[in-house]
Amino acid sequence: MPADPTVHEVSMRWADLDSLNHVNNVVYLDYAAESRAMLVDDGLVRADEQVSRIAIDFLRPLLLSPRPVQVWSTREGDDLTQEIRSTGSAAVFARVVTTLGARSEVKRHPATEEALPSRVRRSDLDPTGSVSTTKMFELFQEARILFVAGRLTSMSPGRFVVGRVDVSFGEPMLWRAEPYAAQNRISRIGDSSVTIESQLTADDVVLAQCNTVMVGFDLEAQTSRRLSDEEKAEFAGSAD
Structure with a gap:
């Protein structure tokens, strides 16, 4: 290039x-x-x-x-x-x-939370018959939203923004009627952000791993903000 x-x-x-x-x-x-x-x-x-x-x-x-x-x-x-x-x-x-x-093998992290079902649509597949990388980001996003919504008492739009997403891909993710498992856990809680580690798995095989940094956001001021003590406590309820 x-x-x-x-x-x-x-x-x-x-x-x-x-x-x-x-x-x-x-x-x-x-x-x-x-x-x-x-x-x-x-x-x-x-x-x-x-x-x-x-x-x-x-x-x-x-x-x-x-x-x-x-x-x-x-x-x-x-x-x-x-x-x-x-x-x-x-x-x-x-x-x-x-x-x-x-691609390299992705090691499975210890399960600390109940896995969420992650269903694949046929429209998620690329020409090779595997779920495309973009659609895998979408599956991680869906699982992350459900995970966070289950931890916070209030999840209003704009309360958090995503600062960074980092996905490593392992084995191909193929279409199947049975849902895959989406495992999420909190890996870090900072003053203004929280990091969520997620994995998409089939039995004991990790298909992809995602690390997401979510940043507290002030929608009116359009700037980042510090997490409240209540938010930190709610996130810590699922932290290692």
């Missing part, structure tokens, strides 16, 4: 928005994946290169615009870094780092 970034444009849709009228976190992965497919078409990424890890930092909310999203891509070794921007703006809304190469 050349030293200068390769820039692709991806259209935005109304369906990309969440309840706060921001682009949904998972959709950033759609933008990055669409651009990655274009990089394959351009001959800058091989079609047979496997994705072993994806980490995304959410830097600022992205609103719906008639202008397309721009994805600026650069590659160093196995790491493909993609910055999500709005056409005509230098601001970076999210940064996605995709590690390409062979």
Whole structure:
């Protein structure tokens, strides 16, 4: 890949928005994946290169615009870094780092909570018959929302925002009628954020692991905030 970034444009849709009228976190992965497919078409990424890890930092909310999203891509070794921007703006809304190469076995963490069922739809599958990496982010998001909602007495929109998501992929996740298991646990509680570690499993096999940093957010001021003592206590109820 050349030293200068390769820039692709991806259209935005109304369906990309969440309840706060921001682009949904998972959709950033759609933008990055669409651009990655274009990089394959351009001959800058091989079609047979496997994705072993994806980490995304959410830097600022992205609103719906008639202008397309721009994805600026650069590659160093196995790491493909993609910055999500709005056409005509230098601001970076999210940064996605995709590690390409062979996947490693993901070790299972001790179960501290009852697993949640995670059901796969046929529309979640990619051309190989496996759940796509973007859809696996979505499955982790669904499990995380249910997990947090079960811990907090109040889960109003905008109370928390996701700062970072880091997913390592293991064995392929195939369609089956039986739900997979989503295991979640709190791994860290800070002054203004909490880290949730999640795994998608089939029996004793870990298909993927996700570490998510959720940040306390002041919706009116549009800034991060410190967690209340009550929030810390509720999260600590499931902490190691």
